Amino acid sequence: MPRLNFTGRRRISHNHVRITVTGIGGIETFSAELDLAGYNFPSDARVVVEAWRQLELLRFDFGTIGLPQTPASCRLSEFGTAAGLRFRVKVVSADAPRGRLLGVADRIHPTDVQQESLLRVPLLVVRSRDLGREIWKLEFCDEPVMVVNSRLARSKSLVQSPEFQSLVLPEVLRSVLIRIILINEVRVLEESDDWTSRWLRFAISLPGVEPIPEDGGAEADLEWIDSVVGSFCRWRGVDRQFMAFWRETRD
Numbered sequence: 103m104p105r106l107n108f109t110g111r112r113r114i115s116h117n118h119v120r121i122t123v124t125g126i127g128g129i130e131t132f133s134a135e136l137d138l139a140g141y142n143f144p145s146d147a148r149v150v151v152e153a154w155r156q157l158e159l160l161r162f163d164f165g166t167i168g169l170p171q172t173p174a175s176c177r178l179s180e181f182g183t184a185a186g187l188r189f190r191v192k193v194v195s196a197d198a199p200r201g202r203l204l205g206v207a208d209r210i211h212p213t214d215v216q217q218e219s220l221l222r223v224p225l226l227v228v229r230s231r232d233l234g235r236e237i238w239k240l241e242f243c244d245e246p247v248m249v250v251n252s253r254l255a256r257s258k259s260l261v262q263s264p265e266f267q268s269l270v271l272p273e274v275l276r277s278v279l280i281r282i283i284l285i286n287e288v289r290v291l292e293e294s295d296d297w298t299s300r301w302l303r304f305a306i307s308l309p310g311v312e313p314i315p316e317d318g319g320a321e322a323d324l325e326w327i328d329s330v331v332g333s334f335c336r337w338r339g340v341d342r343q344f345m346a347f348w349r350e351t352r353d
Contacts, residue, residue, distance in 0.1 A: 111203045111204060111205055111206055112141060112204060112205040112206075113205070113206065113207070114138065114141065114191060114193070114205045114206060114207035115207070116207055116210060118136065118137040118138065118140075118207070119134070119135075119136055119137075119189075119191050119207050119210055120134070120135040120136075121133075121134055121151075121189045121210055121211075121212050122134075122135075122212060123178070123187070123212045124304065124307050124308075130177075130178045130179070130181075131175075131176045131177045131178060131337065132153065132176050132178060132189070132212070133172070133176065134151050134164065134172075134176075134189075134191070136149065136164070136170070136191060138167060138193065138205075141193075141205055143167045143193050143204055143205060144167065144195065144196070144197065144204075145166065145167050145168030145169075146166050146167070146168060146196040146197070147166060147167045147193050147194060147195055147196055147204055148163065148165070148166055148193070148194045148196055149163075149164040149165060149166065149167060149170065149191070149192070149193055149194075150162065150163060150164065150191070150192045150193075150194060151164055151189060151190070151191055151192075152189065152190045152191075152192065153178055153181070153187055153188075153189050154187070154188055154189070154190070155181060155186050155187050155188065158180075158181060160178065160180060160181075162176055166196070167193065175339065177338070177339075179262070179267075187212075188208075188209050188210060188211065189210040189211075189212075190206060190207060190208040190209070190210060191205075191206065191207045191210070192205070192206050193205040193206070225246075225297075225300055225301060225304060226246060226247075226248055226274065227245060227246070227247045227248070228247075228248045228249075228250065228261050229247055229248070229249050229250070230249065230250045230251070230252040231249060231251075231252050232251065232252055232253050233249060233250075233251040233252075233253075234251075236251060237250070237251050237254060238250050238251065238260075238270065240274055240277055240278075242281060244297070245297035246274075246277075246278050246281070246297065246301075248261065248274065264343040264344075264346065264347060265343075265344070265347045267338070267340070267343060268338075268340040268341075268343035268344040268347070269344065271334075271338070271340070272331050272334060272335055272340060275305075275330065275331055275334055276327055276328075276331050278301055279301070279305060279327045279330060279331075280324075280327060282298045282301060282302065283314070283323050283326075283327065284320060284323055284324075286298065288302070289302075289314045289315070289316070289323075290314075291303060291306065291314070302314065305330045308330060308333040308334055308337055309333055309336070309337060310329075310333050311329060311330055311333050312326065312329065314326060
């Protein structure tokens with residue numbers, strides 16, 4: 103991206119920017135709702151959203167003022183966790199001199215109350231202990247807990263690795279939803295911080311997921327859970343994660 107020229111920039115109000123973070127266990131993604139029509143920026147000016155924390159920064163291209171376009175991926179997993187993340191929005195000139203900063207909104211916090219709650223209370227608790235020959239297991243105490251074998255790997259490094267995430271997390275999501283809907287028989291979203299409500303809110307927030315079946319029987323419930331897991335895999339790009347890992351091992 104060209105060097106930015108800060109001359110003549112306009113301040114974009116935080117009231118015209120809404121950043122929502124959705125996540126599960128350190129693999130968050132975000133969406134951005136931007137109301138920039140009233141600033142009279144040139145239609146070909148580029149819109150950039152940056153996620154940052156201290157010296158870490160990721161940059162996402164959101165198209166132009168005249169033709170907004172959401173990136174194929176808005177994943178934040180490179181940060182490890184979304185805690186403490188801030189965002190900024192930049193509008194950058196496409197005309198000479200290219201890179202002139204036309205407008206900026208800085209130090210934006212995620213504004214959705216529900217998602218802020220998800221940031222404060224992780225969906226999936228991770229612990230480690232000796233599991234013998236097992237690498238990991240999912241336990242249900244007061245909430246879902248992923249246990250990683252302390253003899254084999256550091257839990258944080260293993261769980262955050264693309265290999266582990268692509269192979270394990272879809273099945274974790276499936277198992278948790280089966281526990282909630284088929285075993286605990288919970289299918290009504292409640293405005294509470296109970297773990298079942300947090301997981302169901304996360305499931306519903308995934309792209310293209312329909313409402314939870316009210317009373318369609320076990321077959322309809324399992325079809326809905328399959329649709330959630332499929333949406334999660336597309337959102338996370340787990341097939342691409344796995345293939346990148348698999349190619350490295352085969353080379």
